[in-house]
Amino acid sequence: MSADIPARKDNVAGAAMRVLAGTEAWDALAGLAATPYQSTRWLRLWLEANSALDPFRVLAIRDSSGIRHALPLVLRRKAGLVLAAKPGDAHAGFYFPPMREDAPSPPVPALPRGALAAALREGGIDALLLADTLASWRERPSPLFSLASPAPDSAYFLALDAADPLAGLLDRDERKKHRQKRAKLASLGEIVSEWVNADEVPAFLDRLFAWKAAQFAATGVADPFSEAAIRRFFVDAAKAQGPLRLFALRAGARPLAILVGAAGDGHFSGMVTAYDPAPDIARNSPGDLMLADLIPALKARGFTSFDLGAGDARYKQRYCPRREPLFDIALGASWPGALAARLWLGARAVKRFVKAHPALLAGMRRLRRR
Secondary structure, X not given: OOOOOOOOOOOOOOOOEEEEEHHHHHHHHOOOEOOHHHOHHHHHHHHHHOXXXXXXXXXXXXXXXXXEEEEEEEEEEEOOEEEEEOOOHHHOOOEXXXXXXXXXXXXXXXXXXHHXXXXXXXXXXXXXXXXXXXXXXXXXXXXXXXXXXXXEEEEEEEEOOXXXXXXXXXXXXXXXXXXXXXXXXXXXXXXEEEEOOHHHHHHHHHHHHHHHHHHHHHHOOOOOOOOHHHHHHHXXXXXXXXXXEEEEEEEOOEEEEEEEEEEEOOEEEEEEEEEOOOHHHHOOOHHHHHHHHHHHHHHHOOOOEXXXXXXXXXXXXXXXXXXXXXXXXXXXXXXXXXXHHHHHHHHHHHHHHHHOOHHHHHHHHHHHHO
């Protein structure tokens, strides 16, 4: 156990909520339905790559039948406080507690704030800070929703239940434009969209990271993929039948656009996408062409739903038209933790305000580039 993270303390016998560590934590997650980002495969690879297995915890919520929900958490010490956050940070597109398959449908009683705070406190945690949580998953409500505050972003989803999932997304004119753009790109080689083989994963990820680094440098944003641990996670998790999959648009052997997504529970979640910034390629929208090919490819592989992650963007609204609001969860378990939770929510509210005002957001982006 990490020297600067306090050891777990058990709740009193029979308590409905308890913070677990080590083997107990992993056992609590076994057999629970989870989003791709809270699946045990995704979590374990993320924690191993980031040397964060020691501060990993699970807050188990029990009823008379056993564990009903489990909250995977990673503990961090900041300003003398122990804060419980979402494993994966912004790389985990959203958060929803893994749940038993027979977890109750609405209405679900709200978790008592006092009991939840007591469970956190007994686990040595000052505050719970969870960004970008979903209100529901697979038509089951979150047990945390009574604590929810609006997050800065929304997520965008698509059900893959239609015979032709593209039918309502691209009209005749858009399909014609796609054909024209494919024809122009074909001068570089035969245009093919396909899943990336395991042996090609490292090379394709290197290409994607280089494209993203150039994009972030041009906008003055710190590159979230620059750390070796993050890159190691992507490579390890994208190996054969891992929790990450790569899909790419190619001209012959040359990648033109690449998407990495997290797969699990019949759902595919787009984590990061990038395309070749060369002007003769970028003007022909290789990212759009790739997404138009990805959606039927997902259906053919048996996926039932798809999302393109948090953040408003026109391409997300086009290909994933169902908007799902995201929420932030903050709860202090000590008085310094309560202050930290308020400050964190305040910072998230400022971010939400800026994103809701395009002129202000554009101005901040200009300042950041300078």
